[in-house]
Amino acid sequence: MSEGQSAEHRPSERDAQREKAVGSQVIPFPSATTPQVAFQRDELRILFNLYGRRVAEGEWRDYALDFRRDKAVFSIYRRTSEMPLYRIEKDPKLARRQGAYAVIAASGLVMKRGHDLARVIGVLEGPLKAV
Template identity: 70%
Template sequence: MSESEPIRLVPRAAARPPAPLPQAQFPSAAPQVSFDRRELNDLLTLYGRMVAAGEWRDYAIDFLRDQAVFSVFRRTSEAPLYRIEKTPRLARRQGAYAVVAAGGLILKRGPDLARVLSVIEKKTLRLVTA
């Protein structure tokens, strides 16, 4: 073979189409719980106000199989100050939303996100003396 000769590709005589890949044997995954647009708007509005006040600096959103969690941090390297949790399976009993403090104490639980978030807003009110 010299450099001037072209390389010819010859198909195999017994060429078969590739075998299909085996299907996964796992049951269909349950959908993840997530926040809808209105809920995210409420959460990010509160987050924006608290960042402007200098209280919060970072947030994280986790979408798990049974709950969605919005965590807020004073500093990035610390544990979350508050966790706002959405757990749909508790909607008929205690309410789907809960605000959990850093120590694990549930500050408020209920079916309405705006009312549950009010517990955080009340914490920011301070008495100013002249």
């Protein structure tokens, strides 16, 4: 660059046309317009109460929440780098049939399904221990 030239960038005609075409349009974020299934506050309270007890026992170490269009998933991990030990799924399409909630093991086996989340996750409660 010579001394007479400035260091600022001047947009080309192509850049100016592209800016006019895209700059004036508002493009919505895709997930903002698509409905998602999510856990309600009381459902999350039940899930985190169980999760907290099992973390205190040293059995579980991590979790993940996944909200999709068709279902919400709470995944439980022993270690972060592994596959989830259990998945607790909420699928509203099955609410009138087998129940919206299901506990699924790492192998894909449906351990329990039902209409009441507290009763469904009861399958994950360990046996009582003598103190």
